[in-house]
Amino acid sequence: xxxxxxxxxxxxxxxxxxxxxxxxxxxxxALHVFxxxxxxxxxxxxxxxxxxFEENRRHDLACEVLxxxxxxxxxxxxxxxxxxxxxxxxxxxxxxxxxxDILKKGNREVQVEDLPEVPTGTPDPVAAVFAERVRxxxxxxxxRQCRELLVWRLLYEFTNQEITLLLGEPAxxxxxxxxxxxxxRIALIRRLRExxxxxxxxxx
Amino acid sequence: MHDDRPSPGDEARQxxxxxRLLAAALAPDLEASKRPSAASxxxxxxxxxxxxxxxxxxxxxxxxxxxxxxxxxxxxxGQDLRDPGLKRRLDAVQxxxxxxxxxxxxxxxxxxxxSSGIGEPAGGRRETEPVGARPNGAGGWWxxxxxxxxxxxxxxxxxxxxxxxxxxxxVLLPHPAGDGKKASPIPGLPVELVMLATERSxxxxxxxxxxxxxxxxxxxxxxxxxxxxxxxxxxxxxxxTLDRIGPxxxxxPLVYLAENRRFRPVRADxxxxxxxxxxxxxxxxxxxxxxxxxxxxxxxxxDLTCRSRFxxxxx
Numbered sequence: 001x002x003x004x005x006x007x008x009x010x011x012x013x014x015x016x017x018x019x020x021x022x023x024x025x026x027x028x029x030a031l032h033v034f035x036x037x038x039x040x041x042x043x044x045x046x047x048x049x050x051x052x053f054e055e056n057r058r059h060d061l062a063c064e065v066l067x068x069x070x071x072x073x074x075x076x077x078x079x080x081x082x083x084x085x086x087x088x089x090x091x092x093x094x095x096x097x098x099x100x101d102i103l104k105k106g107n108r109e110v111q112v113e114d115l116p117e118v119p120t121g122t123p124d125p126v127a128a129v130f131a132e133r134v135r136x137x138x139x140x141x142x143x144r145q146c147r148e149l150l151v152w153r154l155l156y157e158f159t160n161q162e163i164t165l166l167l168g169e170p171a172x173x174x175x176x177x178x179x180x181x182x183x184x185r186i187a188l189i190r191r192l193r194e195x196x197x198x199x200x201x202x203x204x
Numbered sequence: 205m206h207d208d209r210p211s212p213g214d215e216a217r218q219x220x221x222x223x224r225l226l227a228a229a230l231a232p233d234l235e236a237s238k239r240p241s242a243a244s245x246x247x248x249x250x251x252x253x254x255x256x257x258x259x260x261x262x263x264x265x266x267x268x269x270x271x272x273x274x275x276x277x278x279x280x281x282g283q284d285l286r287d288p289g290l291k292r293r294l295d296a297v298q299x300x301x302x303x304x305x306x307x308x309x310x311x312x313x314x315x316x317x318x319s320s321g322i323g324e325p326a327g328g329r330r331e332t333e334p335v336g337a338r339p340n341g342a343g344g345w346w347x348x349x350x351x352x353x354x355x356x357x358x359x360x361x362x363x364x365x366x367x368x369x370x371x372x373x374x375v376l377l378p379h380p381a382g383d384g385k386k387a388s389p390i391p392g393l394p395v396e397l398v399m400l401a402t403e404r405s406x407x408x409x410x411x412x413x414x415x416x417x418x419x420x421x422x423x424x425x426x427x428x429x430x431x432x433x434x435x436x437x438x439x440x441x442x443x444x445t446l447d448r449i450g451p452x453x454x455x456x457p458l459v460y461l462a463e464n465r466r467f468r469p470v471r472a473d474x475x476x477x478x479x480x481x482x483x484x485x486x487x488x489x490x491x492x493x494x495x496x497x498x499x500x501x502x503x504x505x506x507d508l509t510c511r512s513r514f515x516x517x518x519x
Contacts, residue, residue: 063300093278138226
């Protein structure tokens, strides 16, 4: 397979892009190319976590991501390991994680909830019994995809487009995915109500 | 006819409640999840996964947000690379290249700059100041250690879900019992350790990763290492606690050491906190391990507290 030009995004589609080799051969050029392609890509196709930032902060965010990768003699970039997947995916994942890190440590007004933590502190038997009931109801969902849609939309805050991508469905099915999610949501609420749990009445 | 459709305000409130209910329902399943194999991940990304591989990936994406986000970014990368209109949109972006390059060169330490061939005048600034970005707060050795930590954290898929997290590499090692001779196997083992979350106070970051670490515990004692780097020339010991978390959230203290001086050296200026425990303590269940570093002048460095939760399950 022909090597892509290190100055093109195609190069980043390789699992072993030539730009990484240039870090030692021609670091000035590597820096220019990396900053140029990286910045363009982050601005045109921002990773998911960038959505939690105002539009006018995305430039700063992109700069922070790029600088963090090249600082200290490209230290972080050198940590990349070829695992057979495209370098561009690694770059996007790192940028996404960096954005989440910045959110958590510096942007307290934006709340990003994580998965549940292991409960600690004084046990509450009533709450535990309630949680177990809810768990049984949710896990009784026979439709596996419903569980995925509910978790990905409600907990992970993915968009319909993103869920469509995760499911490996054609991009034009995202409206259908949205409809399926809404049906699953309604079904879950009905099932909870059948068991005497009305989400509208709960104050959690 | 009864209308199930809520008003927009009610829907948002319902969503918040549903979110919490789902979170509570999911929690017990975290420990049962493992990172899928590299082959399954690659096959799923190119749409060639077998039924079993697809089920493996989908389950992991359900129970780990970190993994789901990693997959999403790789899938988007593939989508972008196939997008015929992307080049035109990329070309339309105005890149502040001069500013970016100048900032990048400032970010290079002089020693590294020499070795990398990118020059920086003597006496140039050593600390990174991103273009237009806010400063990162107080500098110092802990910041440098934090930077080192982040090196590892940002490698997707390293250990497991690397990304936002603190380290996932709980290590359970056999420990020789006297004269290199190993003690009898502990009944009920081997076990599997599953990292649930790790966070460090100064970074406010946590992990949803769930690396499973199969472990054959054949020693009387086991070393638990949390790969959160500290500088051993500044941290002399850790106030260390290991608790078992009961099914109702009740906490059972297992170990408390006011002066735990056990480190796992990584290099001269870097080490991981470690705790040597009786392997028999690690019966299947959930645990929380906390290291509070203490400096040479006996100051508790609460900001650097590392708290890790993990589960032990029978294999």
